[in-house]
Structures are given as C-alpha cells and as structure tokens.
Amino acid sequence: MSMFPTLDISATGMQAQTVRLNTIASNMANVDSISSNSDETYRSKQPVFKTIMDNETGLPAGGVKVDDIVESKAPLKMEYNPNHPMANAEGYIYRPNVNVVEEMANMMSASRSYETNIEVLNTSKQLLLRTIQMGK
Secondary structure, three states, X not given: OOOHHHHHHHHHHHHHHHHHHHHHHHXXXXXXXXXXXXXXXXXXXXXXXXXXXXXXXXXXXXXXXXXXXXXOOOOOEEXXXXXXXXXXXXXXXXXXXXXXXXXXXXXXXXXXXXXXXXXXXXXXXXXXXXXXXXXX
C-alpha cells in the first residue's frame, strides 16, 4: 500500500483549513464595520466542506475540498445611534452578524485541525524514512 494517498488527504485537509482560517480572519476584520442600510452590511461567511469522491466508483476517495463559502442567515445588528454620521433617516446603523466568541472558537478548531494534518504528514514521512532504512 502506498503512503502517497495519506499525504494527499492531509494536504487537502490543510488547504481546506487554510480557507477556513482566511474566512475567519475576514469575519474578524469586519466585525466593527458599520453601514447605513442592511444591503451594504458585511455578513459573516463560513466555508462548506465536501468529501472528495472517486469518479469511477462514487465512493469517498479521501480528502476534502471547499465546496462553497456561504453567508450567514443570522440577523444583522441594528443599533439606534442618530448622531452617527452613517445613521440612516430613522437614526439606525447596521453592524455585521459576526459573533466574535464563535469566530475565536472556530479559529482554534481550524488551527488544531491544521496542526493535526501536519502531524499526519510528519508521521507518514517518518514511516517512509524508517521503511527505506530497513533495506540497509
């Protein structure tokens, strides 16, 4: 059995977690953005992962890919602040639906998943090196 599929699976996992971390960073960067209407307000985004399937058998081939990045359907935060320069005619400003605590938890989870995939790569590499050394 080849070790290369294991390396490929770990690589796809790392790529997916990188997209997840970048999406979280974007959400965190926009947490304090303000808008005068709901159409222009930033909405929290989340990646959707999909198992990589074998085209011939239709069975899971191993690995994961980012299928889509979707916007959260959670309601935006409306705040009454008539003195704000971005306030609309009714005196409201709109803030993103980004939950900082949830984003931090997602960031820790994505970081740990990334680290786990690195450990799989390192372990596979060590096994390959030991297998090569057995022939000496």
